[in-house]
Amino acid sequence: MKHLNHHSERDLIYNRKVDPSFESISTPLRFFYISIICGLMMVSCLSVTSNPAENNNSRSPNIILIIGDDHGYPYFGFMGADYVQTPNMDTLASSGFVFTNAYVPSNHCRPSLQALITGTLPIVHNNMVDSMAQAKMALMRFDSEESRNSWEKNFRHQAMESFETLPKILTTKGYHSFQGGKWWEYHYKNGGFTDGMTTGWTEEERKEGGTWFKRFMGGDGLALARATMQPVYDFIDSTSDTPFFIWYAPELPHYPFNAPDKYYNIYKEEDMAESAKRYYANCSWFDDGVGALINYLKEKDLYNNTVFIYVNDNGWEQEPHQEFRHDSLRWHNGGDKGKLGINDQSFRTPIVIAQKNAIQSGRDDESLIHSIDIFSTILELAGISADDYEKSQSLLPLITGSE
Numbered sequence: 001m002k003h004l005n006h007h008s009e010r011d012l013i014y015n016r017k018v019d020p021s022f023e024s025i026s027t028p029l030r031f032f033y034i035s036i037i038c039g040l041m042m043v044s045c046l047s048v049t050s051n052p053a054e055n056n057n058s059r060s061p062n063i064i065l066i067i068g069d070d071h072g073y074p075y076f077g078f079m080g081a082d083y084v085q086t087p088n089m090d091t092l093a094s095s096g097f098v099f100t101n102a103y104v105p106s107n108h109c110r111p112s113l114q115a116l117i118t119g120t121l122p123i124v125h126n127n128m129v130d131s132m133a134q135a136k137m138a139l140m141r142f143d144s145e146e147s148r149n150s151w152e153k154n155f156r157h158q159a160m161e162s163f164e165t166l167p168k169i170l171t172t173k174g175y176h177s178f179q180g181g182k183w184w185e186y187h188y189k190n191g192g193f194t195d196g197m198t199t200g201w202t203e204e205e206r207k208e209g210g211t212w213f214k215r216f217m218g219g220d221g222l223a224l225a226r227a228t229m230q231p232v233y234d235f236i237d238s239t240s241d242t243p244f245f246i247w248y249a250p251e252l253p254h255y256p257f258n259a260p261d262k263y264y265n266i267y268k269e270e271d272m273a274e275s276a277k278r279y280y281a282n283c284s285w286f287d288d289g290v291g292a293l294i295n296y297l298k299e300k301d302l303y304n305n306t307v308f309i310y311v312n313d314n315g316w317e318q319e320p321h322q323e324f325r326h327d328s329l330r331w332h333n334g335g336d337k338g339k340l341g342i343n344d345q346s347f348r349t350p351i352v353i354a355q356k357n358a359i360q361s362g363r364d365d366e367s368l369i370h371s372i373d374i375f376s377t378i379l380e381l382a383g384i385s386a387d388d389y390e391k392s393q394s395l396l397p398l399i400t401g402s403e
Helices: 007-014 020-024 027-047 085-095 110-120 122-137 146-159 168-169 201-206 212-215 219-221 230-238 275-298 327-331 372-381 397-402
Strands: 062-068 098-101 178-182 244-249 304-314 348-354 361-364
Touching: 062 110, 062 275, 062 372, 085 275, 085 304, 085 348, 110 168, 110 372, 122 146, 168 178, 168 244, 168 372, 178 219, 178 230, 201 212, 212 397, 230 244, 230 275, 230 372, 304 372, 372 397
Parallel strands: 062 244, 062 304, 098 361, 178 244
Antiparallel strands: 098 348, 304 348
16 A cells, blocks of 8 residues: 555646547547546545555544653564563554664653654754753843752753644644653643643652652653553543544553562563563553553544554663562663663664554564654654654655655
8 A cells, every 4th residue: 555645646647638639539439538537536546645544534643652661672572572471562563564673862761752752862952952041041130059050950841842842743733632651841731732641840849859750750640551541531532523642651661560460470470580570560561551542442433543653762671581679770770781771772662653554564674763753754644744844754655665
């Protein structure tokens, strides 16, 4: 199935000049030829589409960005780890297109997430924040160095509101958007989301410390999948008449490794390290949340018109016989090849792009892919020209094989 623009074919059909000899053909024969041409035009319109989602529905596709939190690239069934049970992700991968050699720009989550939402590399993002902060402070007067530092720190927490983000751009095409899960940018509105779970903190809470870091990572958003799926279900129900974009980033399989018994028992009797059992249980917990979300969309008859994109935020190391519980640094950071390292495994992720009847299934084990290109891919799926933003490149040509 062809998914991209085919202007040359349309030019051949719509812009061909009429041969003068056509005028000399008898009227009945002329009508016969016209009917054939019209038939070919109809076939062309049915077979040629500029956007995968147009095969399913005239409405723009719903788009769900699924983000694994500390999910090492090897630890999926579809990536060859038959010792980890991820049936829902395996099914999604088999129905869509998988890039197995994709990479995120950082071995920590916040820079990788910022790159996904803005299409801007971490070093560029940080330089922009620095420039904005310096420009604003140059116009302000502070009573003390402490007040200046406090203002700058607060600005950096909320700098995302100054960036052009996916939700803000998608709004121009009528999209509603939802933030759930990990979100370091203070409030979901800073990213341009119309709805969300993360709503910031007070200055008093920040000074108190304690649980503030959890609020910094996402606050109430961290309950997604771990404790509830209801906020995302409610959002889906409220947007039945408009296309939607969902930032689905549950804090899984991220520490704490405290999956309910139904997931831990999958591995309880297996011959593997205890830290592996607990990490893999969290992987299965994450997978179950993905399955629940997919099933809800099917119940609401929204599945066929929804594009799913999966990516990790950073790498992780936990092989079956590695025991990390005695070493909290490795236990909380994914061994030496996770957040602690600059290894291939510290940055590598699979990227899955799937939509029923619209995106062909396949697998690319050769191309080196950057997660920043998800930004332009989502814009193209929504019918927005990524060229207007010049931040990254759409992955759709690699899926179709057209380029």
